[in-house]
Amino acid sequence: MSQSYDRGTVEDFGRWKEFSAGMWAWIFHKFTGWVLVGYLFTHIAVLSTATQGATTYTQTIRGLEALAIVRVLEVGLLAVAVFHILNGVRLLFVDLGVGLEAQDKSFYASLVLSGAIVVASVPTFVSGAF
């Protein structure tokens, strides 16, 4: 709603502390969604080296994968994707009107599960880079 004057601390400051589960879920889902689209565009850009010929492609991918930073980012991407998927599933259930009473619990569950999956996958992702 439009603000006709500055309510100062009342509206901008510290409000995030008062967010509830559903709001956090919304914020995280948004954030992860954006990261994923961003990645989609970069990903296609990188893969486009395939149009420059087989070697360029292989070298680019290998070169990138050799960088530790890329591996770390990949883990981040995995986290983002896993959360987005799990919370996406949660949202799909909400859309179907299933388990609405447990909406906060299912959000926490998505968080915890994402964490677990990411931790479990770290070895696979970073192997060979360090």
Place this chain on the structure above:
Amino acid sequence: MAEHYSSFNRGNTRWFLQRITAVFLIGVLAFHFMLLHFVNHAAEITFLGTQARMSQVGYFGTMIAFLVTATFHGVNGVYNALINQGLEGTQKQAVKWVLVVASLVLVAQGSRTALYMAGIIA
């Protein structure tokens, strides 16, 4: 507020497609991750490997579908998020067309790359 309706409601369709694509993406994205990070480690990707996979019609088709749905899902999501922030009028139109063009470019470039990968064009 409630004066103007059209019988074909875009909000409705887009909302529905967002969910349908999401359902599709759950499967494909999981498959994609599994295949390229666990079965074949990303670091061991070569053009040849890619070409081998891409030459299979089923895989090729899946990847194109993946590309299209992900693009729709992602771009539509971004568009929604922007509208939720109260984007109106020309701004909204501008954003809409930028996003439409971006997705078309993305899908075109993606498909072209896929064709290269499959060795159909070289």
Place this chain on the structure above:
Amino acid sequence: MYEHDVLVIGGGGAGLRAAIAAHEEGADVAIVTKLHPVRSHTGAAEGGINAALRDGDSWEDHAYDTMKGSDFLGDAPAIETFAKTAPEEVINLEHWGMPFSREDDGRVSQRPFGGLSFPRTTYAGAETGHHMLHTMYEQVVKRGIEVYDEWYVSRLAVTDHDDPEDRVCHGCVAYDIKSGEIAGFKATGGVILATGGLGQAFDHTTNAVANTGDGPAMAYRAGVPVEDMEMIQFHPTTLPSTGVLISEGVRGEGGILYNDEGERLMFEYGYANNEGELASRDVVARAELTEVNEGRGIDDEYVHLDMRHLGEERILDRLENILHLAEDFEGVDGLEEPMPVKPGQHYAMGGLEVDENSETCINGLYAAGECACVSMHGANRLGGNALPELLVFGARAGYHAGGRDLGEAKIPTGPSAKSEDGHVDTPVSPGAVDAGDGDVAADGALVEPQEVIQHHVEAEERRVTELLEKDDGVNHAEVRADVQETMTDNVNVFRNEENLKEAVEDLRVARERYQDVYVRDPSRTYNTDLIHTIETRNIIDVAEAITLGALAREEFRGAHWREQHQERKDDEWIKHTMVSWNDGRPDLYYKPVVLEGEDKTYEPKERSY
């Protein structure tokens, strides 16, 4: 200046119904209300709406029950009009989509209620008033009726003829709470007062903070006599700490009252051997207080209302919101333990004198709802009879003001209906501190509508400016608290001469202190300090009229009980107590009760339950 055909002051049940009715007659209507309509106290009504709808029931029975309930102080033409029209009005609500509770066959449910010979109370869960209010507001939106919400009406624009019956009401003066604008409102067809209850004259009440008796006080000062003001209903089941009401529906469904000794008091001590808990409200309220006074109360304050035996399913189905109320406002779980209850001020049977067309003695001025006294409740209102009253007489006010011919009224109004002078001894003289000058100028000097309104707008502006500018003085809240305290101490369920006189004195003191009130908040924006200060004056005026009536009526009838006069005196007291303002000096007189109905005359009988 704003101009409409019909102005409705108040957006509660009565006001909304009146506005819709006037609109149906083709009038350009506007509602002016200090609260947004959906915030009106009609929303708090829980129990239900009485109407004779079913086979085996008849409007005649409903009329008789109402007359008997009124302890034969109700006027038959009003009661009969009411009982005949109520079914149609209730069905009308159903047609407007009100979500009534339903029977298996899809028809509107009805349940038993105190004092009724047939289960004729229609209801919507335990939040009947909420649904009724919202349903009607929806219809107002549908019709595009203009609503000036958060406009406080502070004065009626009435001509200055000496005789109130010659006066004409041309509109009112209102104050836009949000901006501080004071404006005149002109009505060419009529002004309908529907400002609701006056519970804030007492300190333990089921009424809202906004129920300050503004309508009665404004019109009283403008010349409309107030009728039977001493008849205040105390509801037997309110929560002790807040006054929040536990609906009669609980007793209707079978809830039981116990004293500290675990006895079912209504039967154990013979307060009502037939009806028990379902006896009329005054009977139950007095029974509870007697228990407390005789040492059988719990914590010396209240008794228990138990509904646990009804079973969870039935409670959840029909009385769910009672559970919430007991939990939120008293911290008690009604499924697990009995609920503490005590009597609290609930309803004003008396109010502005009107006839069965809702017209006052001032031309063009109507009143409907709790602020009016068409005298259908007489000395005691039956549960579930107020909501249909809002519908029936709200609609009649609207139709009449909108131009429909409702026929000649049979109930006489105005000082000319006087049958007898009244007299009470008061320790100090009641009425305005500066009685004599003020509200009324020379006879008939001010008649031109435009001028009348302008005159009143200016007077109001002066008053507001004075209050805002005054720099030091008394905070109205103190005065208000004093009034509420003395009313609850002295003009309660049990009344005696000494205490009533004490109240008259206290009210005099309050009036004098009120001369010095000031509004500390200097702002024009949303100044509730100012609004409450103006309201407090109205509270004093209605409190005084209540006390004078109570002092005058030396008998025990319905809700009114006097220690030295503990019997109903039909020979002497089948008459209405009237108080008129008379230029600042309250004038007490009587007017006969009309017991002749259309085809029969109601014979006073003992009211036993």
Place this chain on the structure above:
Amino acid sequence: MSTGIQESETEADTEEQDTAAEESAAQRQRMETKRQRAAERDLQEKAEEELDDSENAVELKVFRYDPEVEGKEEPRFDTFHVPFFKGMTVLDALIYARDHFDSSLTFRHSCRQAICGSDALFINGRQRLGCKTQMVDLDWPVRIEPLPHQDVVKDLVVDMEHFYDQMESVEPYFDPEETPKKSDLEEQRQDRENREKIKMSTRCIWCGACMSSCNIAAGDNEYLGPAAINKAYRFAMDEREGENMKQHRLNIIEQEHGVWRCQTQFSCTEVCPKDIPLTEHIQELKREAVKNNLKFW
């Protein structure tokens, strides 16, 4: 003196000039002195209060703002120490503070029993009804602010117009295709199940708490908001209205700023004092709408 005051004074002036031009200069002078004194007294009393910090008192931190009054045209928090009693609600505490310390403290309230919907406030970071919130259920000190995302008129009073507009934009009135004649006393039958279905949705008291808690409503001024959608649900699901009306109602909630804006944040459902399952109702409408459109495919 700040410009804020001067502005509002000129405004007050014009208003007064309309009615009593000759008085205005002197009056302004007097009002000015009064404002200053009121401000001084405020300070003094605040100081006194702070001394009286007895243990059985609740500390309230109350948001204050008044565009017209010096010292209040900048939003600030005032502290009040109110004696505590068992069963005290936030509204009780506010009333006490107003009646005993500062009568200019402004807030809406009326019924004291959670039915009029006047006193939705932002209490300790959450939208609640003042009259329905027990002091003991809160962390002390208790912070009380006006509803977020709504324009503040003064102190705790917010402008509800926008909320009302949204409520009224969904054609919130019963409008069946045909109505029996009322003089025949013929009812429109409704089975119990159907009443049960709409029961929760009919409980809304227009308090605005839900709307204030919704981030989408905060970002998109035209979003109908949970309460209005719930209102539409109440009618769309009422079988007495008939199929055509239901179609019409689905069209209303399907508009650009209707149900599709809802991102299932659930805050509305969490704060609703009447426990209306708002998110559920919104979601059900979305599904109805989709089902409805699938029919045409």
